[in-house]
Amino acid sequence: MSFISYIQSSAIKSLTQLYGQSFSENDFQVNETKPEFEGDYTIVLFALVKTLKKSPEALGKELGEQILKDHPDFFSGYNVIKGFLNLTIADQQLSLLLQKNYGDENFGKKAANHKKVMVEYSSPNTNKPLHLGHLRNNFLGWSVAEILKANGNEVVKTSIVNDRGIHICKSMIAWQMFAHGETPESAHKKGDHFVGDYYVKFNDEYKKEVEELISKGKSKEIAEKEAPVMKKTQQMLLDWEQAKPEVRELWKTMNSWVYKGFDETYKRIGSDFDKTFYESDTYLLGKDFVKEGLEKNILFRKDDGSVWIDLSDKNLDEKLVLRSDGTSVYITQDIGLAQQKFEEYHLDKSIYVIGDEQLHHMKVLKEIIRKLGMPFADHIFHLSYGMVELTTGKMKSREGTVVDADDFIDEMVATAEKHTEELGKVNDFSKEELKELYEILGLGAMKFYLLRVDPKKRMIFNPEESIDFHGFTGPFVQYTYARIQSILRKVSEQPAISNQQTGTGKLLPLERQLMIMLEKYENIILDAGEEMNPSIIANYVFNLAKLYNSFYAEHSVANAENEEKKNLRLSISVMTSGVIKSGLQLLGIKVPERM
RNA sequence: GGCCCCGUAGCUCAGUGGAUAGAGCAACAGCCUUCUAAGCUGUGGGUCGAACGUUCGAGUCGUUCCGGGGUCACCA
The missing domain is CATH 1.10.730.10 (Isoleucyl-tRNA Synthetase; Domain 1)
Structure with missing residues (x-):
């Protein structure tokens, strides 16, 4: 039992003894004594003064005497200043603490509580190297996992790798166009940086093409849609989804370069994971619940075939969960993955270490899960953290303003x-x-x-x-x-x-x-x-x-x-x-x- | 515009409703013949964004306003 809770319960007992009524922890406060006063811990008496109708001085003196009498080994003295009862812990009590614990490596840590907690963190994209913001995420996730372990929890550390989608195809297209078969080995470059460079090259090319189209009289909006390099990329995404072998092959190769680079960095900073999820495996998850939700009238279908959920009763808008073409959106797979996590690992709690820009998204996710009647809705926690910015503003990898x-x-x-x-x-x-x-x-x-x-x-x-x-x-x-x-x-x-x-x-x-x-x-x-x-x-x-x-x-x-x-x-x-x-x-x- | 977060010393940040609001950096002045000076000691520096309110007591709670940021996609 910690000193502060010991003092709290001692005070409760002594008060009852003195005044014959029952008290709780909420009736008074125990603080550390300010350094300019004598004593170690302070009982703040004002609240008690009111209920007991005694002067602070008298109350302090009576309580001080009683506590000292009841616990002569624990306290060696007291003093009362205004409404503050300052207590001094006995030297021998401190020595005892030292003798019992000084060599104990587990001092301060809790015994196992048989709770299982998952911490998801890091969650990188496989089209560019990690930057300062990722480091904050990684350090935070890893540390929170350790802290939860120290509190007796069993912790499963996970990462969801964002390994598919249009942004990945961008690096792939640029590599096809400009690399002439270059690899990280031949370029003597770390794989994640190597691929990231092609992501930047894509954006340079894209910008060039858009400007060219605009100079030929097209509007910006149309130019952005019609730029050949963007059209190629969209085609590649379709080819990927249809599992076209040469696209999948390139995708696998380039991702493996990135993973090699990430592994090096993770190893150096000491990040590790018990389980890694890949979005390419999970992006189709969650479709089943859409069917079920429609049957239960929790979800509804609009005329164009898209599926939505109405969250207006929770002060949130309607949210799309399935596109009109039947493909799933980000939140759809999140629901599926959340379910999979709880089912596979029998979790008591699932923590997501994600930036605060996704607060709204996570709120919506939780609400949808609750509405769908999934029992784990209240066991999901978004550990949100603030973005790391530069004095010049936000970091943007496309513009090269990142701290690598x-x-x-x-x-x-x-x-x-x-x-x-x-x-x-x-x-x-x-x-x-x-x-x-x-x-x-x-x-x-x-x-x-x-x-x-x-x-x-x-x-x-x-x-x-x-x-x-x-x-x-x-x-x-x-x-x-x-x-x-x-x-x-x-x-x-x-x-x-x-x-x-x-x-x-x-x-x-x-x-x-x-x-x-x-x-x-x-x-x-x-x-x-x-x-x-x-x-x-x-x-x-x-x-x-x-x-x-x-x-x-x-x-x-x-x-x-x-x-x-x-x-x-x-x-x-x-x-x-x-x-x-x-x-x-x-x-x-x-x-x-x-x- | 709605919702969310932030505003404390020149800068970066602490501060479970309690006593004279604290650290680090930067500035200045000291301390190495004794266990590591990446340290220690001291000085200066504040209308806690503003105003009301609740309370015996407000940096902390409430309301309103001001300033900064985020978010409200058939993007992820």
């Missing part, structure tokens, strides 16, 4: 290398060790940068300013970890640590603060899981590292005043480094032993 994921990673790793060389602390590392360190630091900086902000907020990224390695950053937290490891290495060379009691001496303020902060980790994991928000972890782990660094500057661990203090500070250090490691792991960030 691979370039960005290279840049960050190079920055890590530069800083490391300047500092010269690991000159004895081998080439391989250095390479590994640069990856750990560069990716740590990136991931922290993209995860430290509330996901739902959109981010503006200025590529001119490279990401810092100081302050509220990944490397700062990693550095704190490395510092602690350095102490531990040093101490292990000294005579063995004795196992004597650590709790008899008086704790210093920074020691107390650290222990109290460590205790909160459990609740932080819980919050981050409920909110599906990794930034809660990032903020916590930064504040913990910051506090430890103050402690480090103020007090010596290895050369503490006496053996007892040394043991205490060692266990605080071990536990801090453990929580840092664990917290960063939830963000997908690794820790270096030295840096």
Whole structure:
């Protein structure tokens, strides 16, 4: 039980004892005590003052006395200021926490709750390489999956690959027209970049043709429809749907190039999936429910044969679910895939990590599923996040205004290398060790940068300013970890640590603060899981590292005043480094032993 | 226009209805003969977009307005 809930229930019991009526958690608040006051946790009395008709001072004093009397091992003192009852947790209670948990790798994590959750993230298109926005998605999805695991859930990570459609055909057409048989191997290029380049070439050609037609007197609208390269592309899509062998062959080849490129990037950033869905397999799903929906009069057919659902009672418009030619639209397959996910995996919850531009789409999807009477409608969650934009506006791959994921990673790793060389602390590392360190630091900086902000907020990224390695950053937290490891290495060379009691001496303020902060980790994991928000972890782990660094500057661990203090500070250090490691792991960030 | 999200220090962001609104960056001033200075300590910097309202108490809740963004496809 966490300190805060222990205090809550203690207060409830003591209040009942004092005033003979029952109370609940909603009758008062327990907060952390502000640093300028004495105490660790504060009970806010105003609400109770009203119901009990007592002065805040009297109430605070009575409650303080009672709580102390009821829990002499837990609290060592109290004070009342205005309507605030500040409680101090006993030193021995903090020492006990340390003794019980300091070496526990699973500290703060929950036992299995036998719930199965699917997290869908990444979901790339196979016509261009990944960019900064994809990285936010990947880091977020991966981290949320880890956080949910830490909360006891069984998690299935999935990705739906958008591998078919008109945009894919565009790259294919351009390759046919301009490549003269070139391959990623012959061009010495990563496959996803290679294919992406042809996607750009398509758009260049398309633009050229449209302008030419306009100069011949056609309207823009007609020119866009009649451009030969676009007509070819549309024909190719039809050929693909009819499974024309040469088109399917080219499609397979080009997609395999892209996958190879993606795999490299995924491996580097540590993204992985338990199951990958391909849109080419799922795009026909969901047609069955249309038939059923029509029979049940949930869906209706218009004169031209198209099928719709009326959502006006939910403040949404009518939505098309089947085209007049009988083919399905995006949302049709989404319904089918949602159903397949629940049926195949027996999920308790299905989470979609998708940008906030699709909020409306996901709302409509959920509503349709509910109307169709599918039981899982209320177990679908859209974890929406804000777009990553540049100072110059939105990123557009067609216009080349994107921050490419691979370039960005290279840049960050190079920055890590530069800083490391300047500092010269690991000159004895081998080439391989250095390479590994640069990856750990560069990716740590990136991931922290993209995860430290509330996901739902959109981010503006200025590529001119490279990401810092100081302050509220990944490397700062990693550095704190490395510092602690350095102490531990040093101490292990000294005579063995004795196992004597650590709790008899008086704790210093920074020691107390650290222990109290460590205790909160459990609740932080819980919050981050409920909110599906990794930034809660990032903020916590930064504040913990910051506090430890103050402690480090103020007090010596290895050369503490006496053996007892040394043991205490060692266990605080071990536990801090453990929580840092664990917290960063939830963000997908690794820790270096030295840096 | 309807619906949704955002607006806090020069910049990037924290801030379960509670005490004098906090960090990082940037600026300035200090701290390496003692465990890693990617660190620590300090200074300056705010009409929390605006106005009403609810409340003992509002950055936080409500209403309206202002500013920014998203979305409302037989695209995905």
